[in-house]
Amino acid sequence: MSTTGHHATVDADELRRRVRELLDAHPPATTDRLDFLRARFDAGLAWVHYPAGLGGLDAPRSLQAVVDAELEAAGAPDNDPRRIGIGLGMAAPTILGFGTDEQRQRLLRPLWTGEEVWCQLFSEPGAGSDLAALATRAVRDGDDWVVDGQKVWTSSAHLARWAILIARTDPDQPKHRGISYFICDMTDPGVEVRPLRQITGEAEFNEVFLTGVRIPDSRRLGGIGEGWRVAQTTLMNERVAIGGGRIPREGGMIGLVAGVWRERPELRTHDLHQRLLRLWTESEAARLAGERLRRQLAVGQPGPEGSAMKLAFARLNQHISALEVELLGEEGLLYDDWTLRRPELVDFTGREAGYRYLRAKGNSIEGGTSEVLLNIIAERVLGLPPEPRTDKDVPWKDLPR
Amino acid sequence: MSTPDLLYSEAEDDLRAAVRSLLTDRCPPASVLSEAESGRAHDIALWRALGTEMGTAGLLVPDKLGGQGATAREAAVVMEELGRAVAPVPYLTSAVLAAGALLGCDTDQEAVARLLGALAEGRSVGALAVPLSTAAGAPGAPAATVRADGDGTLSGQVTGVAGAAGADVLLVPATGADGYGLYAVETAETSVTVEPLTSLDLTRPLAAVTLTGAPARRLAGPDRAAAAIGRALLTGAGLLASEQLGVAEWCLTETVRHTKERHQFGRPIGSFQALKHRMAALWLDLVSARATARYAADALATDSPDTPVAVAVAQAHCAEVAVRAAEECVQLHGGIGMTWEHPAHLYLKRAKADEIALGTPGRHRQALAGLVDLAAPAG
Ligand SMILES: Cc1cc2nc3c(=O)[nH]c(=O)nc-3n(C[C@H](O)[C@H](O)[C@H](O)COP(=O)(O)OP(=O)(O)OC[C@H]3O[C@@H](n4cnc5c(N)ncnc54)[C@H](O)[C@@H]3O)c2cc1C
Numbered sequence: 001m002s003t004t005g006h007h008a009t010v011d012a013d014e015l016r017r018r019v020r021e022l023l024d025a026h027p028p029a030t031t032d033r034l035d036f037l038r039a040r041f042d043a044g045l046a047w048v049h050y051p052a053g054l055g056g057l058d059a060p061r062s063l064q065a066v067v068d069a070e071l072e073a074a075g076a077p078d079n080d081p082r083r084i085g086i087g088l089g090m091a092a093p094t095i096l097g098f099g100t101d102e103q104r105q106r107l108l109r110p111l112w113t114g115e116e117v118w119c120q121l122f123s124e125p126g127a128g129s130d131l132a133a134l135a136t137r138a139v140r141d142g143d144d145w146v147v148d149g150q151k152v153w154t155s156s157a158h159l160a161r162w163a164i165l166i167a168r169t170d171p172d173q174p175k176h177r178g179i180s181y182f183i184c185d186m187t188d189p190g191v192e193v194r195p196l197r198q199i200t201g202e203a204e205f206n207e208v209f210l211t212g213v214r215i216p217d218s219r220r221l222g223g224i225g226e227g228w229r230v231a232q233t234t235l236m237n238e239r240v241a242i243g244g245g246r247i248p249r250e251g252g253m254i255g256l257v258a259g260v261w262r263e264r265p266e267l268r269t270h271d272l273h274q275r276l277l278r279l280w281t282e283s284e285a286a287r288l289a290g291e292r293l294r295r296q297l298a299v300g301q302p303g304p305e306g307s308a309m310k311l312a313f314a315r316l317n318q319h320i321s322a323l324e325v326e327l328l329g330e331e332g333l334l335y336d337d338w339t340l341r342r343p344e345l346v347d348f349t350g351r352e353a354g355y356r357y358l359r360a361k362g363n364s365i366e367g368g369t370s371e372v373l374l375n376i377i378a379e380r381v382l383g384l385p386p387e388p389r390t391d392k393d394v395p396w397k398d399l400p401r
Numbered sequence: 402m403s404t405p406d407l408l409y410s411e412a413e414d415d416l417r418a419a420v421r422s423l424l425t426d427r428c429p430p431a432s433v434l435s436e437a438e439s440g441r442a443h444d445i446a447l448w449r450a451l452g453t454e455m456g457t458a459g460l461l462v463p464d465k466l467g468g469q470g471a472t473a474r475e476a477a478v479v480m481e482e483l484g485r486a487v488a489p490v491p492y493l494t495s496a497v498l499a500a501g502a503l504l505g506c507d508t509d510q511e512a513v514a515r516l517l518g519a520l521a522e523g524r525s526v527g528a529l530a531v532p533l534s535t536a537a538g539a540p541g542a543p544a545a546t547v548r549a550d551g552d553g554t555l556s557g558q559v560t561g562v563a564g565a566a567g568a569d570v571l572l573v574p575a576t577g578a579d580g581y582g583l584y585a586v587e588t589a590e591t592s593v594t595v596e597p598l599t600s601l602d603l604t605r606p607l608a609a610v611t612l613t614g615a616p617a618r619r620l621a622g623p624d625r626a627a628a629a630i631g632r633a634l635l636t637g638a639g640l641l642a643s644e645q646l647g648v649a650e651w652c653l654t655e656t657v658r659h660t661k662e663r664h665q666f667g668r669p670i671g672s673f674q675a676l677k678h679r680m681a682a683l684w685l686d687l688v689s690a691r692a693t694a695r696y697a698a699d700a701l702a703t704d705s706p707d708t709p710v711a712v713a714v715a716q717a718h719c720a721e722v723a724v725r726a727a728e729e730c731v732q733l734h735g736g737i738g739m740t741w742e743h744p745a746h747l748y749l750k751r752a753k754a755d756e757i758a759l760g761t762p763g764r765h766r767q768a769l770a771g772l773v774d775l776a777a778p779a780g
Pocket residue numbers: 119120121122123124125127128129130152153154155156205362365366367368369370371372375663665666670673675676732733734735736737739
């Protein structure tokens with residue numbers, strides 16, 4: 001996977017030197033944004049823990065912060081991660097872990113620069129928490145696979161050039177074993193994207209209908225029938241991507257409500273004060289736990305512990321935004337805009353308190369529900385016995401539906 | 402204190418059945434959503450059927466003034482059903498708050514009686530022009546942001562008023578040379594502007610009211626206005642608890658239904674103990690919420706000296722139960738609960754707005770601190 005053991009050669013000083021070289025050769029003030037991002041990728045400064053030649057330098061992951069800080073100080077453009085969260089957080093580590101050299105060379109650079117947006121075609125109407133029950137079929141036809149089925153809740157599908165897709169290639173196998181993992185071209189004529197409006201008023205996610213979509217076998221990730229294992233990598237990374245980011249003290253949701261508290265003394269009550277302090281403490285505790293976890297994860301792929309961060313993030317986002325609406329009182333009864341829009345990016349801390357309160361409700365559903373994540377912690381971290389299951393060893397085609 | 406009646410009478414059950422059957426027929430979730438998106442202030446046809454034809458608009462108004470001469474107990478049952486349907490009708494704002502304020506004025510006064518009769522028969526829709534977030538039970542009357550001038554007109558602005566957009570008449574607290582008073586203003590006057598605001602709760606939209614020399618009739622002066630408004634707010638808060646109960650009930654019922662039907666991992670998701678316990682816990686919340694809401698309604702109906710405590714307890718408790726039930730409803734529905742199409746969001750938005758309406762749970766707990774002698778620490 002991503003670690004190759006060459007760490008010793010690249011340290012913080014070396015990275016600073018390389019950043020200076022990049023900045024000298026491509027001064028941000030006079031360089032086109034995309035040209036700069038491509039040059040940054042080629043200099044191995046995109047994600048330093050990736051292999052050389054793929055945007056990295058085989059450096060320890062923790063040193064990324066050094067690069068980011070230097071580039072920010074120099075006023076360099078970034079790749080606007082909020083626009084391409086699925087590509088960066090989920091598709092990339094999976095391609096890196098399971099892709100062929102050709103796939104990595106072709107896909108990672110435009111993914112990182114944001115030239116190509118990615119989406120995730122996993123969930124289906126009948127397969128949400130029980131993702132392995134998915135019914136989208138991929139049937140081999142010469143060098144291609146022909147894919148038919150329906151996906152749902154697909155964020156960014158309306159913007160995406162590529163999708164990571166899981167589909168059933170062998171219905172005779174038990175559900176977890178007959179799945180394969182593909183890279184789907186979203187411009188294929190068989191792909192139809194329909195907006196789904198959310199409780200926030202906007203249509204951030206979509207239904208995606210796949211009809212006779214042809215995917216060359218060269219766009220399969222991992223072995224035939226090994227899609228579930230590949231998908232685990234995506235999902236583990238997703239859970240770290242949602243809520244696992246490095247933030248300063250009072251970064252994220254708590255900083256917003258703390259700001260309102262400081263600026264609006266007329267809104268304060270004893271009750272809200274105690275609750276705010278409690279949430280502030282919990283946010284700081286979660287931030288420090290994330291910091292620790294990231295140190296532990298500096299090498300390799302995240303394990304089930306990553307779920308803990310996402311759980312805490314979802315709970316805190318929900319409680320803090322709920323408190324903010326209550327704190328605002330009369331203003332909390334208002335909403336900024338219900339107009340049906342197609343957002344270009346997702347920002348959990350964007351817009352106003354009402355939007356944040358509603359959007360945060362999705363945090364405990366997207367990327368695996370909080371209940372499913374608690375099950376993962378109970379079973380894979382604590383080693384508690386799983387609930388008895390009847391659906392694991394039966395061929396998928398014989399499962400009741 | 403006499404023993405409160407915390408059950409439903411047969412007549413109350415009949416009333417509930419009638420209201421529920423009307424709402425099932427005329428106010429399904431899909432029509433609530435399209436009504437909310439229509440930009441209309443409320444569902445006029447539904448309000449005619451419910452308020453006028455069924456007579457619920459006049460429940461709190463005595464017979465001799467054109468009402469039904471019922472009590473807060475019956476009104477609470479209507480509120481429960483309206484909450485259960487998130488019905489976009491001006492029951493709380495016109496039949497409870499506006500009528501309640503008028504009942505606190507001198508009803509022998511012809512102007513007061515005429516207005517009450519019109520509201521009770523649903524011929525006219527009223528709204529009490531105070532922000533919906535005004536805390537009930539707080540000492541003193543809500544501060545007036547409107548000025549009464551010597552020529553009998555009002556000027557000023559009130560923000561965040563529920564039910565103002567669909568109202569014919571506004572009851573406006575204002576201060577002038579004669580002190581604090583309650584005034585009636587017709588919204589048809591050109592000097593009255595009612596500007597709809599984009600509201601979190603799509604089913605009970607707010608508006609900003611601006612008066613620029615609006616002709617007004619004084620309904621109560623300094624001797625009664627504050628008490629009339631205070632009593633209306635207290636009644637509103639007490640009955641809001643029943644609405645919150647109705648919201649929570651729908652959320653639990655719908656969640657139980659969904660989790661029985663939805664299968665994942667080869668079984669109904671409601672068979673997972675993690676979810677079962679969550680729904681059982683909600684049911685427990687509902688048991689106590691119903692008891693507090695009934696107690697508040699009964700206290701209001703019997704004019705019990707314990708009414709302020711009953712209302713504060715009901716509000717502090719039911720507001721949180723409704724929000725919790727709506728949040729659980731969204732969560733246990735998974736992705737479908739996050740959509741605009743599914744009605745769960747209408748209940749979430751109503752529950753969250755109701756939590757702020759007429760005082761947050763924190764405000765009501767604070768009121769209780771004084772009422773039951775549990776003072777805050779000094780300093
Ligand atoms: C905002 C948002 C964005 C999303 N974006 C994407 C995307 O880009 N791509 C994509 O593929 N998917 C996406 N999803 C889908 C998401 O992954 C699913 O919604 C989620 O996995 C839950 O599946 P479901 O909606 O079918 O709910 P269900 O699986 O039906 O769950 C309903 C309820 O049952 C509970 N439950 C289920 N199983 C168990 C169990 N064993 N024990 C206890 N409780 C259980 C759940 O926790 C939940 O509360 C998105 C969802 C949201 C809300």
